[in-house]
Amino acid sequence: MSPRAFVAEPLSTAQMEQLAEAARWAPSASNKQPWHFAYALRDDANWQAFSQLPNEFNRRWCLNAGALIVLLSDKQASAKHSFDAGCAWGYLALQAHSMGLATHAMGGFSADEARTVLGLPEHLVPEIVIAVGRRADASVLPDDLREREVPSQRKPLTEVLSAGAVPTAAAA
Numbered sequence: 067m068s069p070r071a072f073v074a075e076p077l078s079t080a081q082m083e084q085l086a087e088a089a090r091w092a093p094s095a096s097n098k099q100p101w102h103f104a105y106a107l108r109d110d111a112n113w114q115a116f117s118q119l120p121n122e123f124n125r126r127w128c129l130n131a132g133a134l135i136v137l138l139s140d141k142q143a144s145a146k147h148s149f150d151a152g153c154a155w156g157y158l159a160l161q162a163h164s165m166g167l168a169t170h171a172m173g174g175f176s177a178d179e180a181r182t183v184l185g186l187p188e189h190l191v192p193e194i195v196i197a198v199g200r201r202a203d204a205s206v207l208p209d210d211l212r213e214r215e216v217p218s219q220r221k222p223l224t225e226v227l228s229a230g231a232v233p234t235a236a237a238a
């Protein structure tokens with residue numbers, strides 16, 4: 067689950083390194099590894115700048131996270147840069163879970179601002195911002211967000227898995 071309630075305590079550098087260590091072992095097209103993780107821990111000098119990147123809605127909850135990570139992909143390195151970076155994000159999320167931490171990806175952020183804050187060359191693409199931290203009780207959230215702090219459903223297996231040709235209904 068991608069929670070919005072986080073305990074407002076910083077991640078350690080060692081924890082961040084463990085997360086990236088798992089992510090960097092993700093497979094990628096031609097092993098180009100077209101990803102980069104730029105992070106700020108909530109107690110470090112970069113936090114203020116990173117915390118401006120998420121949009122207004124996301125800032126309502128993500129500012130309690132222990133760290134914010136900007137996931138970048140390298141479009142110069144591979145035609146599959148976004149796909150591969152997405153796989154690395156998945157590995158990072160599973161590693162976080164195994165460490166008792168939670169992650170929440172955010173597509174709602176300013177890529178332009180990220181370019182400025184991180185001083186990015188044109189070929190590095192800001193893909194998502196990731197909030198990481200220890201989960202808090204939903205009571206720390208404002209009412210409307212607390213109501214949404216429940217597990218999400220998924221499409222049934224029959225809708226996403228087919229032997230051979232894709233059924234017309236699923237393709238529609």
Ligand SMILES: Cc1cc2nc3c(=O)[nH]c(=O)nc-3n(C[C@H](O)[C@H](O)[C@H](O)COP(=O)(O)O)c2cc1C
Nearest residue numbers: 067068069124170171172173174175194217218219
């Ligand atoms: C690429 C991506 C972008 C997302 N952007 C946002 C976002 O901007 N704000 C937000 O609250 N959740 C965001 N999410 C979280 C999804 O809404 C969430 O993963 C989905 O609803 C399934 O819920 P679950 O992860 O709790 O199972 C994003 C997730 C992904 C993978």
